[in-house]
Amino acid sequence: xxxFFNTTLGLPYGWAWAxxxxxxxxxxxxxxxxxxxxxxxxDRKIWAAMALRRGPNVVGPFGLLQSFADGLKVFLQETxxxxxxxxxxxxxxxxxxxxxxxxxxxxxxxxxxxxxxNINVGLLYVLAASSLGVYGVILSxxxxxxxxxxxxxxxxxxxxxxxxxxxxxxxxxxxxxxxxFNLTDIVEAQKSVLGIPVNGFFLNPLLFPMAVMFFIxxxxxxxxxxxxxxxxxxxxxAGYQTEYSSMxxxxxxxxxxxxxxxxxxxxxxxxxGGYLPPFDWAPLYVVPGIxxxxxxxxxxxxxxxxxxxxxxxxxxxxxxxxxxxVFLPVSLFWVFLVSGVLMYARVGVPx
Amino acid sequence: xxxxxxxxxxxxxxxxxxxxxxxxxxxxxxxxWLILAFFNAAGLMVLCGAEFIAMLLVIxxxxxxxxLFLFVVMMLDIxxxxxxxxxxxxxxxxxxxxxxxxxxxIIAFQAWSVGGVQLAARAAPIAPxxxxxxAIGNLLYTRYLFIFEGAGLVLLVAMIGAIVxxxxxxxxxxxxxxxxxNARQPHEAIRNINQPIGQGVEL
Numbered sequence: 061x062x063x064f065f066n067t068t069l070g071l072p073y074g075w076a077w078a079x080x081x082x083x084x085x086x087x088x089x090x091x092x093x094x095x096x097x098x099x100x101x102x103d104r105k106i107w108a109a110m111a112l113r114r115g116p117n118v119v120g121p122f123g124l125l126q127s128f129a130d131g132l133k134v135f136l137q138e139t140x141x142x143x144x145x146x147x148x149x150x151x152x153x154x155x156x157x158x159x160x161x162x163x164x165x166x167x168x169x170x171x172x173x174x175x176x177x178n179i180n181v182g183l184l185y186v187l188a189a190s191s192l193g194v195y196g197v198i199l200s201x202x203x204x205x206x207x208x209x210x211x212x213x214x215x216x217x218x219x220x221x222x223x224x225x226x227x228x229x230x231x232x233x234x235x236x237x238x239x240x241f242n243l244t245d246i247v248e249a250q251k252s253v254l255g256i257p258v259n260g261f262f263l264n265p266l267l268f269p270m271a272v273m274f275f276i277x278x279x280x281x282x283x284x285x286x287x288x289x290x291x292x293x294x295x296x297x298a299g300y301q302t303e304y305s306s307m308x309x310x311x312x313x314x315x316x317x318x319x320x321x322x323x324x325x326x327x328x329x330x331x332x333g334g335y336l337p338p339f340d341w342a343p344l345y346v347v348p349g350i351x352x353x354x355x356x357x358x359x360x361x362x363x364x365x366x367x368x369x370x371x372x373x374x375x376x377x378x379x380x381x382x383x384x385x386v387f388l389p390v391s392l393f394w395v396f397l398v399s400g401v402l403m404y405a406r407v408g409v410p411x
Numbered sequence: 412x413x414x415x416x417x418x419x420x421x422x423x424x425x426x427x428x429x430x431x432x433x434x435x436x437x438x439x440x441x442x443x444w445l446i447l448a449f450f451n452a453a454g455l456m457v458l459c460g461a462e463f464i465a466m467l468l469v470i471x472x473x474x475x476x477x478x479l480f481l482f483v484v485m486m487l488d489i490x491x492x493x494x495x496x497x498x499x500x501x502x503x504x505x506x507x508x509x510x511x512x513x514x515x516x517i518i519a520f521q522a523w524s525v526g527g528v529q530l531a532a533r534a535a536p537i538a539p540x541x542x543x544x545x546a547i548g549n550l551l552y553t554r555y556l557f558i559f560e561g562a563g564l565v566l567l568v569a570m571i572g573a574i575v576x577x578x579x580x581x582x583x584x585x586x587x588x589x590x591x592x593n594a595r596q597p598h599e600a601i602r603n604i605n606q607p608i609g610q611g612v613e614l
Contacts, residue, residue: 074413148441180542184466191474195446198478200487202439211487217482221475242546377587 084176096317097127099361103317106365134313137306142204145303149203154304154311157196161318164189168325169244171335171349183231186326187224190281193319194220196312197290197300204303212299215376216283216290222383223280229391230274233398234330237267247334255342260333261354266398271331273387275363278323278382282316285368289376307309320364321357328356414458421454438484445478463543 099122101116108115116123138260143148167182169175179185194217201213216339235241236250238261253263261267280287291299301312333356335349372380428447435441449472456465541549551559606612 146437149439179462181462181466181544184463184470188469191470191478194474194478195481198481199443199486202481213485214545217478221478224474266439378589380504381587381589397508 073318076306081176085166087178089162092162092318092321093313093314095321096314097131098124099317099321100127100313102131102361103365105366107361107369110366111368120203131310134306134310139306139340140303142206142303144205144360146203146205149199150303151308153196153200153203154308154315155196156199157193157315158311158318160189160192161315161322164322167243168322168329169335170353172244172248174350175244178242178244181241183235183246186243187228187231190227191220191224193281197313200304201300204300206303208296209300209409211304212290214295214303216300219283219287219289219379219383220281223277223387224381226273226383226391227277227281228389229388229395230270230277231330232265232395233270233391236395236398236402237261237264243334247329247336250333250336251371252340259336259338261331264393266401269333270391270394271327273391274331275327277387278327278378279364279367282319282323284320286371287379288366288373288375289379292373323359324357324360324364325353327360328353332348332356355397418455418458421451421458424448425455426452428525439481442477442480442484445480446473451476461543463547565580 104126105115105123107113116126119125119129141150164186167179167185169178186304197216197220197289198213201209201211201216204210219227234246237245240246240249250259250261252259253261256263262271279285283290291301296302301309304312333352335353337352338349425448428444428451432441432444432448435444449468452466453468453473454467456462605611
C-alpha cells in the first residue's frame with residue numbers, strides 16, 4: 061500500500077508510509093469495533109438458544125441492533141468517578157485495557173502479505189502485549205478504592221500471570237515446529253502437515269494436545285467462563301468494573317470482547333491453518349484467505365459461547381491448581397518432547 | 412528523520428519517567444512510572460535493531476516483574492509521613508551511591524570520547540540477513556554454551572532456595588485432595604431414606 065501512495069499518487073516516501081500505515085490501522089480497528097458489537101449480540105443469542113430463551117429480539121430485525129442501542133445508552137450516561145478513587149489511574153485503566161486489546165491486531169495476518177506489521181518477532185509481540193492486559197484490571201481494582209474490585213484485581217493478577225507461563229510454553233512448541241516467530245511463516249508452515257493434504261498443526265499428534273491446552277488457556281487469559289472469577293457476580297458484584305459507568309465501562313466491555321475475538325484468531329492461526337483453506341486442494345485457494353480465517357474465528361467464537369453457556373465456574377483453588385500443577389508441567393514436558401522429536405528428525409542424533 | 416524523532420521521544424520519556432519514579436509520593440504511582448520507563452527503554456532497543464531484546468524486556472520486566480511490584484505495593488498501608496522519616500538516616504548512603512554512579516558516567520563518557528568500541532573486531536560478526544533470535548541462539552548455544560547453562564543452573568538454585576526458605580509445614584490446615592474428590596461416587600455421598608414425620612434425621 062505504501063507503493064500505491066508513493067508512485068501512483070506521487071507522495072514522498074515518508075508521507076506515503078505514514079498514510080499507508082494509518083489506513084491499515086483504521087481498516088482493522090473500525091471493522092473490529094463493528095465485529096465486537098455483532099459478536100456481543102451473537103454471544104447473547106447463543107446463550108439464549110442454549111437456555112431455551114429468545115435472547116435480544118426487540119431492537120431492529122431479530123434484535124440485530126441491540127448492541128448499538130446499548131452502546132448509545134452507555135454513551136449518554138454520566139461518567140461517575142467515586143470521590144475516594146485515585147482519579148488519574150481510575151480513568152487510565154479502561155484506556156489501557158482497550159488500547160492493549162487493539163495493538164495486538166497489528167501482527168495478525170489476514171492473507172499472505174495483508175498485515176500491518178510483518179515483524180520477525182510477531183509471536184513474542186503477541187505475548188508482550190497480552191502480558192500488558194493485566195494492568196488495566198489491576199489498576200481499575202486498586203484505583204476504585206473499593207473492596208470487591210480490589211479482590212477482583214488480585215485474582216486477575218494471579219490468574220493472568222499463571223496462565224501466561226503455560227501459554228508461553230505452548231507457543232514455544234509451535235515455534236519450534238514451524239521454525240519462526242513470524243505469524244505469516246507459522247501459517248505457511250501448516251500447509252499439508254505430515255504429508256497429508258490437510259492444513260493445520262492440529263493434525264500433528266504431538267501438537268494436538270497443545271491446541272486443546274491453548275484453547276483452555278485462552279479462556280483463562282480472557283477471563284471467560286469457566287474462569288471468570290474476576291467478575292464472579294455471585295461473589296464480587298461485577299469485579300473490577302463495579303465502580304465504572306458510562307464510556308469508561310464501555311471501554312472495558314469493548315476491550316474484553318476484542319480480546320476474545322483476538323484469541324479466536326490466534327487459535328485459528330497457530331493450530332488450525334489461519335488463512336489457509338482446511339484442505340490443501342487447489343480449487344479451495346480461489347476463496348480469499350480472509351474468508352477462511354473469519355470462518356475459523358466464527359467457529360471458535362461459537363465454542364467460546366458454548367463453553368460459557370454450559371460449564372459451571374471454577375473454584376479459585378481449582379483454577380490455580382489447573383494452571384500450575386497441570387498445564388505448566390504438561391506444557392514443559394511437551395516442549396522437551398517436541399524438541400527431542402525435531403532433533404531426531406532433523407539431525408538424526410537422539411538429543 | 413523518523414528515527415531521530417522516535418529516539419528523542421523515547422529517550423526523553425525514559426529519563427522523565429525515571430525521575431518521576433523517584434519523585435512521586437505514592438508508591439503505586441512510582442511503579443507505574445517505572446513501567447513507563449521500561450516500556451520506552453524497549454522502544455529504544457527496537458530502534459537499535461534488537462527487537463528480540465525489546466520484546467523480552469516487555470514480557471519479563473513489564474509483564475512479570477512489575478506486576479509483582481504492583482501486587483506488593485498495592486497491599487501496603489501507605490503512610491507518607493512515616494516514609495519521609497528515614498530520609499535523613501539514609502542520606503549518606505544515598506549520596507555515596509549517587510557519587511559512584513556519577514563517577515561511572517563520567518568515566519564512560521571519557522572513554523567514549525577517545526573512540527568507539529571496535530565493533531568489527533567482535534567475536535562473531537552477524538550477517539545482516541540473519542534474524543535477531545537466530546543470531547543470539549547461534550552464539551548462546553555454541554560459543555557461550557557453558558556460561559549459558561551455568562546461568563541457568565544459578566537460576567534453578569535460586570528458585571529452589573526461594574521455595575525452601577518460604578515453605579513451611581503448617582498444622583491445622585485441611586488441603587483439598589482433588590484426586591479423592593474426583594474419585595467420589597454417588598453411593599458414598601448420597602443416602603435415600605424414608606423419613607417418618609415428626610422425627611429428626613439420624614446422621
